[in-house]
Amino acid sequence: MTGFGPSKNPEAQKSALKRQVRIDVDLLFQEALRHQHNGHLLSAETAYEKIIKSGYLHSVVFLNLADICQETGRLRKAISRCKQAVSLSPDLFDARMKLGALYKDIGDLDQSRNEIMRALSLEPNSPCALLNIMSVYRLNDIPGLKSHAFGLISRNSDIIYDLNFVEFLSSLGAGFCEDVLQSLDDSVASREA
Incomplete structure (x- = not known):
């Protein structure tokens, strides 16, 4: 007769352990987000660090840590997390x-440009990336x-x-804005014909 005790099957035990770790990570992540949202950055950072120590590596965890480091003035650490x-x-795209932005904040404009250009290559229709590249x-x-x-x-x-696109256009100069508007007018006219 068999009892209802823990399974002797090692694979079943590993699977149960993985499920428990996943539940713990999910709870830690929710806790970290709650702390971060409420402005308790040290508590949020501690929870995110626990997630990383558990072996769960996800880009969102590192991006959120980068946000915390940036908010607390640790820009080089924010860059490392990013x-x-x-x-x-x-x-x-968001990570790039x-x-x-972080490279720009520390004055490394070449690295900043490289990352924003990579972001623009990932999302070529992003007015935000276009505007940021202008700096x-x-x-x-x-x-x-x-x-x-x-x-x-x-x-x-x-x-x-x-508005990001408009600001991007205006940074290219009045002459270019006129060219763009003329191009737009020509494009609309050709569609109507």
Whole structure:
């Protein structure tokens, strides 16, 4: 006769342990988010660190840690955490944008530009990325950025209502804004004909 005690099967025990770790990680993550939302950054950071120590590595955990480090003035640590997020999810637009912003904050404009350009390559229709690149661009970037703007408008004329895009256009100069508006008018006229 068998009892109802713990299973003697090692695979079943491993599976049960993994389920328990997953539940613990989920609870820790919810706790960390609650602390972070309420402004208890040290408690949130501690909870995120416990998640990492459990072996659960997820880009969101590292991005949230980067936010905490940035808010508490530890920019180099924020960069390190953001790099960890990028290493886990290289195609994560938000991580690339944050990394670009952090590099800009420490004065490394070349690294900032590189990360924002990577973000722009991930989401070419992002007015936010276009606007942010304008704070760290090189002169030889301007023709490509102008071409990119024309391409965006040809694909989606409603983008001119996005304030980030409008600010991006205005940073390229009045003459370019006029060219874009003329291009938009020409595009609308050709569709109507």
